[in-house]
Amino acid sequence: MRPTAFRLSALTLAVLAGTAQAQAQTSAQNDDGSYNLDAIQVQSSADASKEGLSEVFAGGQVAEGGKVGILGTQDVMDTPYSYTTYTEQLIEDQQAASVGEILLNDPAVRVARGFGNYQQVYLVRGLPVYSDDITYNGLYGLLPRQYLASEFIQRVQVFRGANTFLKGAAPGGSSLGGAVNIVPKRAPNQPLNQVTLGAQSGGQAGLAADFANRSEDGRFGIRLNVARHDGDTAVDGEEEELSMAHIGLDFREEVFRLSADLGFQKHRxxxxxxxxxxxSGVPIGDAPDADESIGQPWTYSDSNDIFGTLRAEYDFADNVTGWLALGARRGEENSSFANPDVSNTAGDYTAGRFDTAREDHVLTGETGVRFRFDTGSIGHQVTVSGSSYELKSDNAYGLSSGGVAGNIYNPVAVSRPANTFFGGDLDNPELTARTRFDSVAIADQLSMFDERLLITLGGRYQQIKTDDYDYDTGVRNTETSYDESDISPTVGVLYKLTPSLSAYASYIEGMEKGDRVGQNIGAVNAGESLDPYSTEQGEIGLKYDGGNIGGSVTVFRSRKPEAGLNQDNVYEVLYDQENTGVELMAYGNLTRDLTVLGGVSYLDADADGNDAIGSPDTQANLNLEYRVPQMPDLAVDGRVIYTSSQYADEANDQKVDSWTRLDLGARYLIALSDDKFLTLRGRVKNVTGEDYWASAGGYPGEGYLTIGAPRTVLVSATLDF
Structure with missing residues (x-):
């Protein structure tokens, strides 16, 4: 960390205490009463790696680097790809409750919903990342499938762009335009005892506790997080309940490192x-009042998950390091939905009841070895890695054909209709899907000219196998089974023009399962399995690290295959959706007291001559935080989020209006004693109370709409002791 001067105040002490959660530090007082922070050495590491957590950038809201898949922990300035790592400090100061609320800080990301459920979906560069395709320390499938509470998270890493080479193909078939990785919490180098009490408008209250400690020699650390939230939300008629617990362990010696996690979450x-x-054919009307739920009172979503991981790393020699990681999850979901289909501009709708029951069992793991050596004047970092993922999913459903009618602008409760169609037993779902993903990857990062020129080369062989089983008989459906493989390459070049300015260019691919052509669509090639679809992406950019201010400019273009029936009734790839964009990012300290985080994203998502569903051409974010000089224990911040208009149908007849949202927040820190601090936080989301459609789509080919959050007031008090 670069030496930085701070005023001595309660706010300063809190910032130092928060920073100590990732690093040890010493300080010396200057003649003017300010403090200089000396260089630090990271001891704990969420992924049991030698490098540990990347240092926090000036301002504390993002990190200087993060884990880049098979390449390991890297500095942003050394990597020919685009990504940002958001820190625990940002999460706490914004009182963000979930992954989706954290990612609203990124101009290339917007948050949508799953198809027919409450699952969070993250639209990155106009393409979805399903919440069950985010990774946990690099492993797929371990986190709760619908929603993840922020109390689990130390950092959130957003990778923009295709990424199959780096992380493997996402089992759910998303992550073609980006990826999300969650870094779990670890014990800091100083003891941590923290309790937070919070509430929000509507009546919901929450209590969270965060405790951590390390052994005297610093080798062993333990961190425990528990939280409970319950009550009505700011949406009248909506109630949310969450319970979570997480324990994170880590151990490190000179050549051996180990980490483990065990987590539980119940969300309803x-x-x-x-x-x-x-x-189809109905123009998109105004969004209804966001502070009143259109949902029927008998609808619900209830999920329970328990998951765990174990990761070890060993240095066989000074230049040879190997690792092994394993993980497992068991999840249960039960739900009942009634999603409106609006039939006219007045807002009249009909809906049917749709119930689901699901049980997931996931086993996943990866192993690898990394070699560092020189050939003449060229340095090499060669990595070989293998990964495996297996999901067994038990499912059942029940539905009614209609039975619910109403108006989105005048919602009323109706009786729950009886289900008339069933698949399986809702009380005892049986195996309906089995997914197996296996891959092997190799990478070589070459460095030349005193490490000013960095070249990344690599490829990943990916095997995809899926089987479907009948809901009622359990018989395997040979017509839908899929077993194919492909190779995803990458090449990246980065040149450091100056110590603070890097230029880069890269090519990388994304991969998803190809279609198995069904028997009921009239295709002459029915029963054929199409090869996996490869999304190709090229990108160039500049990255800047000025010590206090950082940022980037990125230009990219990707091509995503789209399949359908051609004029000869052959089911095949018909065209490529072409996404072309420009992204600008900025973060850090503009002045001693003013911090900035934000940027703008321009996107042209061309789907056979029309704009792709749910792809706004402009998204912009600006977050400013001001530490009041006259009151050094007070900080205030404001965030503006802008999303331009988008379309909800392939023909571009249904246009969704643009929206702008303003959030305001403040925090004040009180020193109760030398080692006890009370942080008071307040925040208002959607200050102007705008009613807006937050997103369109989130599932390929579908243009369903999600209502944006209403004006919401949040307050909390955190005691550090």
Whole structure:
């Protein structure tokens, strides 16, 4: 960390205490009463790596680097790809409750919903990342599938762009335009004892506790997080309940490092806002009042997950390091939905009841070895890695054909209709899907000219195998089974023009399962399995690290295959959706007291001559935080989020209006004693109370709409002792 001067105040001490959660530090007082922070040495590491956590950038809201898949922990300035790592400090100061709320800080990301449920979906560069395709320390499938509470998270890493070479193909078939990785919490180098009490408008209250300690020699660390939230939300008629617990362990010696996690989450939503679809030919109307739920009171989503990981790393020699990671999850979901189909501009709708039951069992793991050596004047970092993922999913459903009618602008409760169609037993779901993903990857990062020129070369062989089973008989469906493989290459070049300015260019691919052509669509090649679809992406950019201010400019273009029936009734790839964009990012300290985080994203998502569903051409964020000089224990911040208009249908007849949201926050720190501090935080989301459609789509080919969050007031008090 670069030496930085701070005023001595309660706010300063809190910032130092928060920073100590990732690093040890010493300080010396200057003649003017300010303090200089000396260089630090990271001891704990979430992924049991020699490098540990990347240092926090000036301002504390993002990190200087992060884990880049098979390449390991890297500095942003050394990597020919685009990504940002958001820190625990940002999460706490914004009182962000979930992954989706954290990612609203990124101009290339917007948050949508799953198809027919409350699952969070993250649209990165106009393409979805399903919440069950985010990774946990690099492993797929371990986190709760629908929603993840922020109390689990130390950092959130957002990778922008295709990424199959780096992380493997996402089992859910998303992550073609980006990826999300969660870094779990670890014990800092100083003891941590923290309790937070919070509430929000509507009546919901929450209590969270965060405790951590390390052994005297610093080798062993333990961190425990527990939280409980319950009550009505700011949406009238909506109730949310969450319970979570997480324990993180780590151990490190000179040549051996070990980390482990065990987590539990129970999340339930009653009467939540549903997804809303305007039927074909019906113009998109104004968004209804966001502070009143359209959802029927008998609708709900209830999920329970328990998961664990174990990761070890060993130095066989000074230049040879190997690692092994294993993980498992068991998840249960039960739900009942009634998502409106709007039939006219007045907002009248019909809906049917749709119940689901699901049980998931996931086993996943990866192993690898990394070699560092020189050939003449060229340095090499060669990595070989293998990964495996297996999901067994038990499912059942029940549905009614209609039975619910109403108006989105005048919602009323109706009786729950009886289900008339069933698949399986809702009380005892049986195996309906089995997924197996295996891959092997190799990478070589070459460094030349005193490490000013960095070249990344690599490829990943990916095997995809899926089987479906009948809901009622359990018989394997040979017509839908899939077993194919492909190779995803990459090449990247980065040149450091100056110590603070890097230029780069890269090519990388994304991969998803190809279609198995069904028997009921009239295709002459029915029963054929199409090769995995490869999304190709080229990118160039500049990255800047000025010590206090950092940022980037990125230009990219990707091509995503789209399949369908051609004029000869052959099911094949018909065209490529072409996404072309420019992204600008900025972060850090503009002045001693003013911190900035934000940027703008321009996107042209061309789908056979039309704009792709749910792809705004402009998204912009600006977050400013000001530490009041006259009151050094007080900080205030404001965030503006802008999203331009987008379309909800392939023909571009249904246009969704643009929206702008303003959030304001403040925090004040009180020193109760030399080692006890009370942080008071307040925040108002959507200050102006704008009613808006936050997103369109989130599932390929679907244009359902999600209502944006209403004006919401949040307050909390955190005691550090």
């Amino acid at each position: 939503v009653d009467g939540g806002q549903p997804n809303i679809t305007f039927l």
